[in-house]
Amino acid sequence: MTTQPSYSIAIHGGAGNHRQQSSREALIEYSLRGVLTQGRALLDAGGTALDTVVHCTRLLEDDPLYNAGYGAVPNCAGRFELEASVMDGRTLKAGAVTNVDNIRNPVELARRIMDQTAHVMLAGRGAAEFAAANRLASASQTYFQEGWRKHATTDKDAYGTVGAVARDRHGDLAAATSTGGQVDKLPGRVGDSPLIGAGNYADNDGCAVSCTGWGEDFMRTALAAQVCFLISRQNFDAHAAARAAIETLVSKVNGNGGFILVDRIGKIATAASSASLRCGWIEHGGEIKTALQASIRIARAAS
Amino acid sequence: MTTQPSYSIAIHGGAGNHRQQSSREALIEYSLRGVLTQGRALLDAGGTALDTVVHCTRLLEDDPLYNAGYGAVPNCAGRFELEASVMDGRTLKAGAVTNVDNIRNPVELARRIMDQTAHVMLAGRGAAEFAAANRLASASQTYFQEGWRKHATTDKDAYGTVGAVARDRHGDLAAATSTGGQVDKLPGRVGDSPLIGAGNYADNDGCAVSCTGWGEDFMRTALAAQVCFLISRQNFDAHAAARAAIETLVSKVNGNGGFILVDRIGKIATAASSASLRCGWIEHGGEIKTALQASIRIARAAS
Numbered sequence: 367m368t369t370q371p372s373y374s375i376a377i378h379g380g381a382g383n384h385r386q387q388s389s390r391e392a393l394i395e396y397s398l399r400g401v402l403t404q405g406r407a408l409l410d411a412g413g414t415a416l417d418t419v420v421h422c423t424r425l426l427e428d429d430p431l432y433n434a435g436y437g438a439v440p441n442c443a444g445r446f447e448l449e450a451s452v453m454d455g456r457t458l459k460a461g462a463v464t465n466v467d468n469i470r471n472p473v474e475l476a477r478r479i480m481d482q483t484a485h486v487m488l489a490g491r492g493a494a495e496f497a498a499a500n501r502l503a504s505a506s507q508t509y510f511q512e513g514w515r516k517h518a519t520t521d522k523d524a525y526g527t528v529g530a531v532a533r534d535r536h537g538d539l540a541a542a543t544s545t546g547g548q549v550d551k552l553p554g555r556v557g558d559s560p561l562i563g564a565g566n567y568a569d570n571d572g573c574a575v576s577c578t579g580w581g582e583d584f585m586r587t588a589l590a591a592q593v594c595f596l597i598s599r600q601n602f603d604a605h606a607a608a609r610a611a612i613e614t615l616v617s618k619v620n621g622n623g624g625f626i627l628v629d630r631i632g633k634i635a636t637a638a639s640s641a642s643l644r645c646g647w648i649e650h651g652g653e654i655k656t657a658l659q660a661s662i663r664i665a666r667a668a669s
Numbered sequence: 670m671t672t673q674p675s676y677s678i679a680i681h682g683g684a685g686n687h688r689q690q691s692s693r694e695a696l697i698e699y700s701l702r703g704v705l706t707q708g709r710a711l712l713d714a715g716g717t718a719l720d721t722v723v724h725c726t727r728l729l730e731d732d733p734l735y736n737a738g739y740g741a742v743p744n745c746a747g748r749f750e751l752e753a754s755v756m757d758g759r760t761l762k763a764g765a766v767t768n769v770d771n772i773r774n775p776v777e778l779a780r781r782i783m784d785q786t787a788h789v790m791l792a793g794r795g796a797a798e799f800a801a802a803n804r805l806a807s808a809s810q811t812y813f814q815e816g817w818r819k820h821a822t823t824d825k826d827a828y829g830t831v832g833a834v835a836r837d838r839h840g841d842l843a844a845a846t847s848t849g850g851q852v853d854k855l856p857g858r859v860g861d862s863p864l865i866g867a868g869n870y871a872d873n874d875g876c877a878v879s880c881t882g883w884g885e886d887f888m889r890t891a892l893a894a895q896v897c898f899l900i901s902r903q904n905f906d907a908h909a910a911a912r913a914a915i916e917t918l919v920s921k922v923n924g925n926g927g928f929i930l931v932d933r934i935g936k937i938a939t940a941a942s943s944a945s946l947r948c949g950w951i952e953h954g955g956e957i958k959t960a961l962q963a964s965i966r967i968a969r970a971a972s
Contacts, residue, residue, distance in 0.1 A: 447795075458889040458922055464859070465768075465792045475799045485858045486885045489768045490793035492750075492857015521720075554795015556767070563866040563891030569921075582789045586761040588866030591891035593774055595898050618872075 372651035373409035374533045374632040377401055377422055378433045379432050380526035381579040381623045381640035383414055384658065391644070394431055398646035401425045403655045405532065410651070413620030415532040415540035415574070416454045423450070423473040423542040426528035433526030435471060436505075436513035438546025443553050446510035448472045448546055449560040451487075452480060455539030455568035457499050462560040464489040469497050470505035476560070478502060486562060492556075510546075527559055529566070529576025533632045537551045541574035541590075548581070563591035568632060572598030573607065579623010579640055586619050604628070605662070608635035615639060620667050624660050636640045637662035675954035676712035677935040680704055680725055682735050683829035684882040684926045684943035687961065694947070697734055698959050701949035704728045705957045713954070718835040718843035718877070719757045726753070726776040726845040729831035733765065736829030738774060739808075739816035741849025746856050749813035751775045751849055752863040754790075755783060758842030758871035763797045765790040773808035776847045779863070781805060782964075789865060793857075801836040813849075830862055832869070832879025832948050836935045840861030844869050844877035851884070867892035873933060875901030876910065882926010882943055889922050900932055907931070908965070911938035915967045918942060923970050927963045938963035 376523025379394055401422050408418045427450075436445045448586050450472035451462035461480025466489070469475050479488055488496055497504070517526075528547035532539075539659035543566040545559040557583035558565030565584050568574035572594035575582045584590070589611060596607035603629060615621035615637050624638025626645050634647045645655035682697055682805060705727050728736025730753075740750045753775035754765035759939045764783025771825025772778050778800050782791055791799055800807070820829075826830070828849035837843075846869040848862040861868030861884035869875035870893035878896045880887045887893070892914060899910035907930060918924035919942050929948055937950045941963035949959035 370886050387831075453889075462859075462890055465795070483855060484885065485855060486888045488855060488857040490857055492768070492855060495856060519899035552786060552788060552791060552795060553798060554791040554793055556765075556792050561864060561866075562888050563864075565892065575925075582787070585789045585865050586756075586763055588870065588891060588894035591866055591894045592898060594891075595895060600902065649690035658743055 372632065373535050374628045374634055375402065375405045375409060375418065375636045376553050376626040376628055376645060376647035377464045377530045378576060378626045379389045379426065379644040380529055381638055382642045383640065391658055393502050394644050397429055397431055398656050399654055402646050406648055408530060409534055412535055415534040415538050419530040419540045419542040420452055420473055420477050422530040423528060424471050424614050426478045427473060427544050427657050430516035431511040432528045433546045434528040434544040437517035438510050440514060441553050442550045445553065446546060447508055449557060449562040450476045450544035451566045452476045452542040453540065453561060453562055453566055453568040454566055455574055458569060460486045462562060463558045464556045465554060466493050467488040467507065468504050470493060471505040473542050475502050483666055487560065523606050527578040530577065531574035531576050531626055531628045533628045534658040539568045539570050539574040539628065541568040541576050543554040543576045558584035561585060563588050565590055567591050567594045569594050569598055573604065573627045573629040575625050575627040577623060577625040578644045580621065581618045583621030583623060585617060587615055587616055587621065593625065594629055604633035604635040608637035612637035612639055612662060614656050614664050622666060636660040639666045675935065676838050677931045677937055677952050678705065678708045678712060679929040679931055679948060679950035680833045681881055681929045682729065682831055682947040683854055684941055686943065687944045687945040688699055694952035695945050699961050700732055700734055703959055705951055709951055712837055715838055718837040718841050721835045722833040722843045722845040723755055723776055723780050725833040726831060726847050727774050730774050730776060730847050733816040733819035735831045737831040738923045740757045740820035741813055741913050742852045744819060744968035745853045748856065749810060749849060752860060753779045753873060754865060754869045755779045755845040755863055756871040757871055758873040758877055761872060765865060766796045767859045767863045768793040768857060769796050769809065770851045771797060771807050772854050773806040779803050790863065790878065814846065819863060830881035832881065834877035834879050834929055834931045841844050841929065842871045842877040844871040844879050846879045847860045848942040861887035862954050864888060864895060866891050868893055870894050870897045872897050872901055876907065876930045876932040876967040878930040880926060880928040883924065886918060886922045886924030890918055890924065891939050896928065896930055905939040907936035910967045912942045912965050915940040915942055915965060919967050919969045925969060938965065942967050942969045
């Protein structure tokens with residue numbers, strides 16, 4: 367395996383059912399390009415994949431176009447409960463948070479849990495207490511209501527979860543994912559985004575991967591772990607691993623969604639069973655590319 | 670692959686550092702035999718693996734010998750926060766719960782979430798609200814304090830998480846896991862036990878597996894999913910998959926703990942990097958066996 371001196375990064379703004387470009391999609395493309403430009407600046411200067419995916423995910427959380435952070439969607443009780451995770455492929459250290467309702471940037475909290483506790487994941491009140499003790503920026507439910515009004519799309523199938531994966535100049539991988547979850551989810555619902563091995567995973571021996579879609583489908587198939595093991599254990603390349611994993615998602619649970627990945631040599635792949643997967647990437651330091659659909663698409667059965 | 674008409678079941682009462690039999694271990698052996706006897710009755714009569722693992726895990730939760738349910742250990746704030754999961758290998762449906770402090774049998778709640786919601790996992794207050802609406806048996810913090818006093822061992826390294834895996838006469842697999850978590854964990858901490866793919870997994874094409882130990886190690890390696898994929902994707906047999914996975918746990922994160930599994934043809938394997946793994950099993954309808962240690966042991970580096 368040769369090590370590439372260049373960097374790679376991919377980001378996504380969620381899976382959905384959009385088949386055609388719209389004015390909203392144009393805004394999203396503009397936003398993704400801006401985030402990738404910032405990601406490039408960090409990676410080009412020798413920054414770590416870990417710092418870069420957290421930074422890019424935070425930018426996506428602050429943009430009401432997406433269902434994460436500011437633009438998070440409400441649960442069936444009208445409340446905003448957010449979740450996020452981050453994983454460092456060099457050390458396999460990870461941080462995750464779920465069921466937080468007063469944190470501006472859940473991905474920053476996930477990073478803090480990874481760095482400053484013996485744990486990987488905190489939930490609910492315990493997570494909020496840890497965040498307060500560590501002076502993480504808080505946000506009120508009013509803040510999320512405001513973002514949701516700006517976000518407002520009538521499309522309940524637009525999941526809009528965000529994520530970032532990167533390989534830095536040192537050859538290290540990292541992945542981050544953040545979401546507001548499903549519209550009208552039950553209070554307390556935990557999705558795949560904060561679950562290491564379900565919606566997010568990174569291992570320098572395999573790949574970094576971030577998923578989006580109907581979270582339960584990714585949990586039941588441990589999809590992020592599956593993508594990574596196909597590379598680390600079975601020596602699939604990025605494209606073959608992405609294809610095999612999205613085929614598994616569909617064949618096993620008729621799963622709905624997609625993912626982005628960057629493998630150990632910096633190759634990027636995108637795959638989805640949903641009609642759309644808003645994403646953008648820079649492969650080996652090249653041009654910024656964006657797409658409304660994944661490059662590998664497997665149709666799911668009508669349900 | 671030939672289908673065995675008989676059933677198999679394995680249960681565990683946690684990983685720890687016990688190297689020698691003690692009077693407490695004798696009690697645990699007696700308890701495990703009792704639970705396996707009940708598991709056998711269900712499976713022998715044609716009961717499902719799913720019903721059996723939930724029933725056996727509930728029995729273990731009600732016994733203060735283990736760190737789950739009644740015998741759960743307190744967090745650093747002196748409170749009891751429990752978690753559990755269940756997975757059906759036939760359908761890949763799963764249920765899980767974390768951060769509940771007033772439910773007598775978390776594994777029953779996990780099953781209810783699986784059966785009656787569109788979700789896999791609920792946490793904290795939302796989980797408690799769902800449990801109340803579904804009339805799950807509640808329990809006070811006083812109940813858990815009482816169990817903990819009976820449980821009381823001075824050994825903080827005795828994790829005591831419980832779990833059960835089974836293959837029924839129909840050839841279907843299931844797995845369940847339940848825990849009180851680590852002694853002195855932070856409030857809100859989520860461990861591997863409720864995480865599908867980390868501490869629990871079941872797929873008829875692979876195996877059913879239940880883990881115990883330092884939960885974060887199993888989360889960082891997506892260990893339960895890894896064990897299953899070694900069988901379903903790489904055609905390892907039960908023993909080879911168990912060995913490869915426990916080696917990975919140690920080589921990747923110097924992980925501490927172990928797991929039990931039953932594979933798609935009813936073979937049972939136990940593996941651990943911890944000194945002890947209290948477990949018992951019935952393979953292909955045979956005799957009840959119990960052990961204080963896993964059959965496959967990989968030493969971890971001193972830490």
